[in-house]
Amino acid sequence: DIQMTQSPSSLSASVGDRVTITCRASQGINNYLAWYQQKPGKVPKLLIYVASTLQSGVPSRFSGSGSGTDFTLTISSLQPEDVASYYCQNYDSVPLTFGGGTKVEIK
């Protein structure tokens, strides 16, 4: 099974800061990597798929990059409404494993 390792597990940043979350796969996943946002008490929401394609309706301050085994989710200017947990997901092969999550808070 492919293991997905996210870091950090939590972070605190100021409004307007650039925030970076990393996700490492235990083997290459052909860029089949998705990112999800889950706000407190809410259902997960798709942000990015195939590593860098922004889902329709997602603000452009979110971006994804990376290839092979190392991937990054960037929020270019953190906003109060971005407080949430973020998860990466391997979409290359079953089981479609998720990373452990990164909790983002406002400082």
Place this chain on the structure above:
Amino acid sequence: EVQLVESGGVLVQPGGSLRVSCAASGFTFSRHYMHWVRQAPGKGLVWVSRINGDGSHPEYADFVKGRFTISRDNAKNTVHLQMDSLRAEDTAVYHCVREKYYNLDVWGEGTTVTVSS
């Protein structure tokens, strides 16, 4: 409007069985793989199972293989998860999710399964 509505979650004893269901609407159901993803209280997302459009190819996470069975009824736009030999660690909210091109793009609110004596 695209919608997924889960049902069937209850309190069940360890070793027991339960079937949760998901009713889909607002899209051509048979064209999409459908998934179940669970989330234990205060924990992260865990992929459980998926099934292809015609129901011929179910797939499972190792920790449910042999205990859970996914199925679908395209005439009724529903997907089911039959859960047998339930354990305390199966306690979670179970989300029904639609797949679209290498991602999970529509999520249901979930149904809560509690396994406890």
